[in-house]
Amino acid sequence: MRIYKVGGAVRDRLLGIPVTDIDWVVVGATTEEMLAKGFRPVGADFPVFLHPKSGEEYALARTERKSGRGYGGFTFHASPEVTLEEDLIRRDLTINAMAEDDQQNLIDPYHGQRDLEARLLRHVSPAFAEDPLRVLRVARFAARYAALGFTVAPETLELMRQLSESGELEALTPERSWKEISRALMEDQPQVFIEVLRACGALKVLMPEVDALFGVPQPPAHHPEIDTGAHTLSVLEQAALHKQPLTVRWACLLHDLGKGLTPEEEWPRHIAHEFKGLKLIKAVNERFKAPRDCQELAMLVGEYHTHGHRALELKPSTLLELLQSFDVYRRPQRFEEFIAACEMDARGREGLEERSYPQADYLRGASTAARTVAVQPLLEKGFKGPELGEAIKRERLKALKAYKEQV
Known part of the structure; x- marks a missing residue:
């Protein structure tokens, strides 16, 4: 032995x-x-x-x-x-x-040591092409070691391309795929994972909704990088730089899927992309059986991220609806993760990575104002049932109006 x-x-x-x-x-x-x-x-x-x-x-x-x-x-x-x-x-x-x-x-x-020194991710033998999971694994290693200068060897990328075209990737179980995807998203450079999957044709197979974003233009005034796919990678990069949790990184990856559905004649505008993207986000969530917290945040960020950016302009009633949608009274942490995703979205734009995001503190303040409305005095006044719910809503709206005037 x-x-x-x-x-x-x-x-x-x-x-x-x-x-x-x-x-x-x-x-x-x-x-x-x-x-x-x-x-x-x-x-x-x-x-x-x-x-x-x-x-x-x-x-x-x-x-x-x-x-x-x-x-x-x-x-x-x-x-x-x-x-x-x-x-x-x-x-x-x-x-x-x-x-x-x-x-x-x-x-x-x-000759692994030789490839370590050459900073190359190279397959050991042709049997590499027998296991489709290795496409995801190599892309994950590329994300992990990108900062050290590692790249995928051309002949290995070619094998990954052959695997992507073979139909083998469809045989992967959602659980195995999610395990690799989630680990890759938590690496220091998760955007490299997506880049490598795209380079070998695997992104088109595994996440066609994300692949469709590349080549789709956005208004240069808001997006100096123009390309929606490039923007998504930058948002993911910012999420990693700011040490965001998996829920936020997953939401960042999927937040703009609706832009892939915009007809070319409407480019570079993407009217109502937030709502159009929801069915795509739902499909990706279900395909990989993402954990519930990841699924929920991705859907909410997809629908409301532009609300986050326009937070300072929102009417108190719209602000209240936003807070209700996130159930901030019982789940304040989820709203905090939404704010983080919005900030990453704002920073994931060429030349604007260091921009301030006053919307974050404004939204936190609004959440605090609404959550500090006391229920006990309303109970003492005899409100109950649906009437109590309406009374609480009125008081929260009043608190948000006062908060907006104060800010």
């Missing part, structure tokens, strides 16, 4: 960045031997075990063979005869196909 550290832990140590997860491969062992040493088995598909003390994952060396469509369409074979090199060749990228022994000696049969 020989044990090797593999994959990301080796890669990140060589890059000089913090190692978060450590994976191990066990060569020359059987399932029975692992169990005898106290390892706990996990997963039904292939033999992976948890260390009895550290809880880290130890996998028996294995080979794999394509047996069906999609990410799960593989047959695995694990036995004491499988070599470390055979295990490593089934991995996606050369930089993830390196191992270390217990003396920290590097085992690098597929």
Whole structure:
């Protein structure tokens, strides 16, 4: 039995960045031997075990063979005869196909260290094209390591293009796709993820609604960058720079989908794009089974982001309707995330990245004014049922009028 550290832990140590997860491969062992040493088995598909003390994952060396469509369409074979090199060749990228022994000696049969130095994301073998999930994974790694100068090797991008055209991407489950998409959106440069997917034709397959935004012009007075797709990438970039949570980043990606539906003869104006985009946002949400908080915020930002930008001009009654739509009385955090998405949208414009956004504080103040209306005095006056609801609404409207005059 020989044990090797593999994959990301080796890669990140060589890059000089913090190692978060450590994976191990066990060569020359059987399932029975692992169990005898106290390892706990996990997963039904292939033999992976948890260390009895550290809880880290130890996998028996294995080979794999394509047996069906999609990410799960593989047959695995694990036995004491499988070599470390055979295990490593089934991995996606050369930089993830390196191992270390217990003396920290590097085992690098597929030249991962060379590609690390060249800042290249390159596939290990032609078998890369058998797993459609790798298209998303490579795009995610491109987003993660973009700041270090990494790019996708041309021949790997070509394989990703072939995968995108093959129909294999449609075999991915929503859960697996969302796992990669959500992780990619939380990288430091999530816009690179979208750029790489677009470069290999995968964006057109996975999110045609986002792909359709590229080449669609907007009024230069509001959008110096003009192109709607370029704007979306900039908004996503701003969301990452400002450390926004996943909900906000997802909403930023989808907020302008309605502009992809505008007839060319109406360009560069996009009348009512907020409402037109809702059915598209709903479709993308459902396609990837996004978590409910991501779905809800994306829909609300899509519908109301222009309200956010015009906050200072809104009538008190419109402002009240906006607050009601977000249920700020029970869910103030969701409104805070809406404000953040609006600010990212305002900053995601060429040359305007540092602009101030007074609408943010104004909206926060309006929310506070409406939420501080006390219900108890109205109850004491005898209001109840629908009459109480109307009385609360009147008092909140009064509070918002006072707030607007004061500001």
